[in-house]
Structure formats: structure tokens, C-alpha cells
Amino acid sequence: MMQLYWVALKSIWAKEIHRFMRIWVQTLVPPVITMTLYFIIFGNLIGSRIGEMHGF
Numbered sequence: 001m002m003q004l005y006w007v008a009l010k011s012i013w014a015k016e017i018h019r020f021m022r023i024w025v026q027t028l029v030p031p032v033i034t035m036t037l038y039f040i041i042f043g044n045l046i047g048s049r050i051g052e053m054h055g056f
Helices: 002-022 024-049
Strands: none
Touching: 002 024
């Protein structure tokens, strides 16, 4: 019975790795774009309003 669990786990693992390899661009690129836009937009909007904090 325990071997059946290992077969199921290996099957799910292989399927997920295969799925990730097909859509890795869709998985990794959108967060990078979102983070970049966040830093550009909010950095320009409120960056000049943030002052120095005790020597930092």
C-alpha cells in the first residue's frame, strides 16, 4: 500500500514539473513586471516625500 502512495506522489510531482516547464514564463515574468512597475510608480510618486531617517 505504501508503494502506491509513492507512485501517486511521483506522478503528481512529474506532472507539476512538466506543467511548470511549459508555462515558466507565465509564472515568473508577471511578478517581475508588477514589482518593477510598483517601484517605478510609487518610487516617483512618494519617493521625494520620504526624508532621511537618522543617518540612514
